[in-house]
Amino acid sequence: MIDTGHHGCGQAGDAYATTSVASGLVARATIAHEGGFPPMETDPMPQATLIDGKAIAAALRAQIATEIAGIKAASGLVPGLHVVLVGDDPASRVYVASKEKLAVEVGMNSVAHRLPAETTQAELLAKLAELNADNAVDGILVQLPLPKHLDTAAVIDAIDPAKDVDGLHPLNAGRLAGGKVDPEHLLVPCTPLGSMLLLKSVLPALAGLEAVVIGRSELVGRPVAQLLLQADCTVTIAHSRTKDLAAVVRRADIVVAALGRPGYVRGDWIKPGATVIDVGINRLPDGKLTGDVAFAEAVEVAGAITPVPGGVGPMTIACLLRNTLTAFKARRG
Ligand code: NAP
Numbered sequence: 001m002i003d004t005g006h007h008g009c010g011q012a013g014d015a016y017a018t019t020s021v022a023s024g025l026v027a028r029a030t031i032a033h034e035g036g037f038p039p040m041e042t043d044p045m046p047q048a049t050l051i052d053g054k055a056i057a058a059a060l061r062a063q064i065a066t067e068i069a070g071i072k073a074a075s076g077l078v079p080g081l082h083v084v085l086v087g088d089d090p091a092s093r094v095y096v097a098s099k100e101k102l103a104v105e106v107g108m109n110s111v112a113h114r115l116p117a118e119t120t121q122a123e124l125l126a127k128l129a130e131l132n133a134d135n136a137v138d139g140i141l142v143q144l145p146l147p148k149h150l151d152t153a154a155v156i157d158a159i160d161p162a163k164d165v166d167g168l169h170p171l172n173a174g175r176l177a178g179g180k181v182d183p184e185h186l187l188v189p190c191t192p193l194g195s196m197l198l199l200k201s202v203l204p205a206l207a208g209l210e211a212v213v214i215g216r217s218e219l220v221g222r223p224v225a226q227l228l229l230q231a232d233c234t235v236t237i238a239h240s241r242t243k244d245l246a247a248v249v250r251r252a253d254i255v256v257a258a259l260g261r262p263g264y265v266r267g268d269w270i271k272p273g274a275t276v277i278d279v280g281i282n283r284l285p286d287g288k289l290t291g292d293v294a295f296a297e298a299v300e301v302a303g304a305i306t307p308v309p310g311g312v313g314p315m316t317i318a319c320l321l322r323n324t325l326t327a328f329k330a331r332r333g
Helices: 015-035 051-076 090-105 120-131 152-157 170-178 190-202 221-230 245-250 311-333
Strands: 080-086 107-116 139-142 210-214 233-236 256-257 275-278
Touching: 051 090, 051 190, 051 311, 080 090, 080 120, 080 311, 090 107, 090 311, 107 120, 120 139, 120 152, 139 311, 170 221, 190 221, 190 275, 190 311, 210 221, 210 245, 221 233, 221 256, 233 245
Parallel strands: 080 107, 080 139, 210 233, 210 256, 256 275
Antiparallel strands: none
16 A cells, blocks of 8 residues: 655655564564474565655645745735746646746745747847846746747846746856755755655655766756755766666665656666655656656655655645745845
8 A cells, every 4th residue: 555644844754664664574574484483475565655745845835825924924025936938838838827826825926927939039038137127026937948949048047046946047056066055045946956855755864875866957867966965965867878777776775767758767676665756757648647767666665756746746836936935035035
């Protein structure tokens, strides 16, 4: 049976609990055998703790809402999140609508700037300059991907780093890579930040653990590896050229899979008791969403694992809201 118990932010120890139950069962079977009884059938290994991203994200949003209510009561101010959407990509429209809705729910001032697909680079940069200059704007997010005629890197460079709630501006990426800023006060990409919060919900003490991150993108793999390093893990970043990926993953106490290939990480790659964060979101031909890890296999071996959907996904917008609050406090708090 999968443990679907709720795991609030910072709640300790389920992975350890599962692991110790597992070793208890093995020990019981061994003692019975040594005592002269015929070998008994061992109980099946318990399945991994399911890390409930939906519940953890809801708890984080509730915490943000409480903090914003306090700020509003004290100062009359609320953080402002501005999302810029260029064009009418249907998936992007859905994402922007959910960001708007959840930002309003936590009490933020939420504004979406919907620009036509033919918006020029100069027009988009002018919109960003206007938002950069507006003191009531705390967070600016440009929804990606942009239409092909626009230069994404130049657009991200044009966002004020103090308002860069996606954490993608080179200054914020550089600060993270430098390891000199406390991630609590830094604008860190939202999916990696969410992955770390999920990890910490089951593994509060990360120092010294062996972590393998599969994927080295700017959006996920690299920043999550930096955050794990900052948490004193021993970090390996694997990618498409890594040799014998299965052997690399078998060393890991923590596996973060962010490669974008459905079910690629197999159960027999996972070290028993390891914690698995599956960042992958892949749509199968039948329309179902699935992760990068073969969940049915991995859940039999791991100590704790995130499901897809319902794991990392819900944390991404919750962390966007958290970054907006962080940006507000740094500039106006
Ligand atoms: P990406 O830019 O395509 O990067 C994929 C990375 O995986 C690359 O570094 C690539 O290596 C590596 N890779 C690909 N095939 C591999 C293989 N066979 N073995 C080892 N490494 C391999 O993707 P991304 O933007 O980082 O996203 C990764 C996944 O996370 C996708 O499924 C995406 O949908 C999902 N995602 C989820 C969220 C969320 O909110 N949960 C947010 C963002 C992304 P090379 O560098 O060598 O090419």
